[in-house]
Amino acid sequence: MPASLAASPIRRREGFPAATLPATIFLVLALLPTVTWITGGSYLISVGSRVMIFAIAAVALDLLVGYAALISFGHAAFIGLGAYAVGILSAYGFTDALVSLPVALAVSAAYAFLTGLVCLRTKGVYFIMITLAFGQMAFFTASSLAPFGGDDGLTIAARNTFAGFPVLRNERVFYYIVFFCLLGTYLFCRALVASRFGRVVRGAKENPIRVSTLGFDVYRFQLATYVIAGALAGLSGFLLANAAEFVSPAYMSWQRSGELIVMVLLGGLGSLDGAVIGAAVYLLTEEWLSAFTENWKVIFGPVLVLIVLFARGGLLGLTSALARRITRA
Amino acid sequence: MSTSLLVVQILNGLQLGVLLFLIAAGLTLVFGVMDFINLAHGVQYMLGAYFAVAFYALTGSFLAALVLALAATLAFGLLLELIVFRHLYDRDHLDHVIATFGIILFLNHGVKLVWGAAPLSLPMPELFSGSVQLADGLLYPVWRLVVIATGLAIATLLYVLVAHTRTGMLVRAGATNAAMVSALGVNIRRLFTIVFGFGAMLAGFAGIMIAPILSVEPGMGDTVLILALVVIVIGGIGSIRGAFLAAVLIGIVDTLGRSFSVDILRLAMGPSAARTVGPAVASMLIYLLMAVVLYIRPAGLFPAKGR
Numbered sequence: 001m002p003a004s005l006a007a008s009p010i011r012r013r014e015g016f017p018a019a020t021l022p023a024t025i026f027l028v029l030a031l032l033p034t035v036t037w038i039t040g041g042s043y044l045i046s047v048g049s050r051v052m053i054f055a056i057a058a059v060a061l062d063l064l065v066g067y068a069a070l071i072s073f074g075h076a077a078f079i080g081l082g083a084y085a086v087g088i089l090s091a092y093g094f095t096d097a098l099v100s101l102p103v104a105l106a107v108s109a110a111y112a113f114l115t116g117l118v119c120l121r122t123k124g125v126y127f128i129m130i131t132l133a134f135g136q137m138a139f140f141t142a143s144s145l146a147p148f149g150g151d152d153g154l155t156i157a158a159r160n161t162f163a164g165f166p167v168l169r170n171e172r173v174f175y176y177i178v179f180f181c182l183l184g185t186y187l188f189c190r191a192l193v194a195s196r197f198g199r200v201v202r203g204a205k206e207n208p209i210r211v212s213t214l215g216f217d218v219y220r221f222q223l224a225t226y227v228i229a230g231a232l233a234g235l236s237g238f239l240l241a242n243a244a245e246f247v248s249p250a251y252m253s254w255q256r257s258g259e260l261i262v263m264v265l266l267g268g269l270g271s272l273d274g275a276v277i278g279a280a281v282y283l284l285t286e287e288w289l290s291a292f293t294e295n296w297k298v299i300f301g302p303v304l305v306l307i308v309l310f311a312r313g314g315l316l317g318l319t320s321a322l323a324r325r326i327t328r329a
Numbered sequence: 330m331s332t333s334l335l336v337v338q339i340l341n342g343l344q345l346g347v348l349l350f351l352i353a354a355g356l357t358l359v360f361g362v363m364d365f366i367n368l369a370h371g372v373q374y375m376l377g378a379y380f381a382v383a384f385y386a387l388t389g390s391f392l393a394a395l396v397l398a399l400a401a402t403l404a405f406g407l408l409l410e411l412i413v414f415r416h417l418y419d420r421d422h423l424d425h426v427i428a429t430f431g432i433i434l435f436l437n438h439g440v441k442l443v444w445g446a447a448p449l450s451l452p453m454p455e456l457f458s459g460s461v462q463l464a465d466g467l468l469y470p471v472w473r474l475v476v477i478a479t480g481l482a483i484a485t486l487l488y489v490l491v492a493h494t495r496t497g498m499l500v501r502a503g504a505t506n507a508a509m510v511s512a513l514g515v516n517i518r519r520l521f522t523i524v525f526g527f528g529a530m531l532a533g534f535a536g537i538m539i540a541p542i543l544s545v546e547p548g549m550g551d552t553v554l555i556l557a558l559v560v561i562v563i564g565g566i567g568s569i570r571g572a573f574l575a576a577v578l579i580g581i582v583d584t585l586g587r588s589f590s591v592d593i594l595r596l597a598m599g600p601s602a603a604r605t606v607g608p609a610v611a612s613m614l615i616y617l618l619m620a621v622v623l624y625i626r627p628a629g630l631f632p633a634k635g636r
Contacts, residue, residue, distance in 0.1 A: 071423055071426065073426065117624075121624065122623055122627045122628075125360060125366060125566060126562060126623070126629075128366065129559075129561075130620075132558060133616050134616060137613050140609075141609045141612060141613055145605075146605060146608070254555065261427065262430070295442055296438075298438045298442060301431040303431070304434070305428050305431040308417070308424050308431070
């Protein structure tokens with residue numbers, strides 16, 4: 001067994017079946033709106049939607065970073081492209097999701113395909129740098145789109161309709177739409193990773209030369225993965241634009257791409273569950289710390305450094321290590 | 330477009346180029362020798378500018394501020410290396426990215442807490458504050474010429490250091506094959522600390538020199554960092570010569586693109602369409618350039634790794 005599979009903290013969990021963690025996560029997310037029935041207010045629902053929207057992008061990024069070892073530092077660009085598709089279409093009067101969702105997916109997939117053609121020719125550090133640069137390219141292009149708000153961003157008059165019905169405009173319904181998008185993304189990625197396609201991609205992560213000797217064109221498999229991850233991030237962008245009713249170049253900033261990597265790493269790489277947990281932990285920490293100080297990143301930055309130095313394997317790795325220690329004692 | 334405007338913009342491009350080179354030089358050597366991705370290199374540039382403003386307020390002399398700020402950025406870079414980076418060399422690139430990203434978040438917001446979020450400025454030294462007449466009706470600020478001259482001087486100095494000294498030879502050897510250099514009995518860790526400190530100081534120097542022209546504000550290092558990354562990727566990681574040529578190329582292409590893209594596009598489309606598309610094209614230009622270079626040569630123009 002390759003060393004990195006053996007070291008994977010997720011597969012080593014003892015006592016519980018593997019589906020326990022994701023089942024718990026999705027059960028909690030599904031039941032969250034009922035809590036607000038009791039407490040009242042829509043704050044929890046909007047935070048929950050936001051968490052799940054970023055979780056979709058984080059799961060997609062985990063597909064690249066965790067399973068294909070393609071460290072994309074420009075993932076936020078695809079979110080931004082999906083969001084801008086919604087914004088620009090609604091500026092021209094196309095406000096139905098049946099138009100804007102396919103366009104959002106197609107635009108982000110197309111950008112992933114075109115940039116992927118170049119990016120995937122490079123390896124390692126070069127790949128990180130070039131994805132970062134393409135992310136910045138999208139960012140600066142959006143900033144200079146003066147007719148669509150430029151730096152200031154673009155306000156969307158109203159959320160998209162779906163086949164003419166304003167279903168997205170009800171917060172609770174919107175929450176469940178986002179929920180099913182996340183669930184669908186998760187199950188799709190889970191199936192993809194387990195499929196023959198996924199095994200080739202994972203194999204190429206361990207040893208690309210060996211996989212290509214077996215007759216697989218690694219470049220094509222990685223390109224397909226890159227396009228899928230880009231399109232899923234576009235889905236996240238579509239939802240984000242509808243949630244905020246606003247799009248801005250800030251969605252594509254390289255700090256945002258960095259934050260997405262942090263989410264994936266925080267939860268634990270290459271498990272998909274970790275990406276969802278990481279997105280939740282990151283955004284809730286942001287929510288919590290920014291209540292104390294506007295400059296909450298002064299606290300968060302050093303925490304990141306400490307996590308990298310001392311908690312390899314993210315939160316999932318940390319908890320399973322703790323669990324092992326307790327069961328052994 | 331008139332010739333004098335073209336000359337001015339080429340000089341501006343050259344100035345941006347040497348500035349980028351000062352930052353990229355340290356970055357490319359650190360990458361090359363230790364295979365370490367230091368995204369926090371941009372904040373050294375920012376800190377250089379902030380330190381210069383702070384020391385200027387204390388001493389009232391630009392020269393004193395320059396010297397003190399250089400010493401401070403050097404000390405700060407070495408401190409970061411000692412506390413954090415030293416423990417990360419054996420890790421993979423993802424860990425480098427996240428840890429240095431954390432440092433960027435900390436310092437970008439840290440300077441806000443210390444110096445406030447409002448932009449600061451550093452007064453230009455009296456001696457160089459005027460303009461000089463390059464040709465009839467062509468005035469150019471002296472300070473920008475000083476930046477270009479010092480930048481070129483440092484590039485020459487670096488060339489001599491890297492190409493003609495023993496330490497430079499070890500640095501080049503380290504960029505080609507660090508494990509082999511280490512096996513030959515060279516203390517590669519100490520070599521790296523030297524390279525790292527020197528690189529941090531150069532980035533700080535760039536920040537100090539640009540502070541009289543730009544406003545000193547939190548996050549000023551981020552944009553420059555990305556440009557410097559583009560430079561070292563085009564130039565080939567680990568190559569000083571590549572970094573210099575790519576920096577000047579990027580500086581000139583970016584500056585000329587921004588000033589002339591609207592005029593050039595107006596030849597092909599209507600004036601209002603050109604005004605809309607022009608800025609977008611101009612800001613994409615260097616990234617397209619990078620994409621083309623990497624498509625043809627995936628390891629940059631002058632890759633240092635001997636493979």
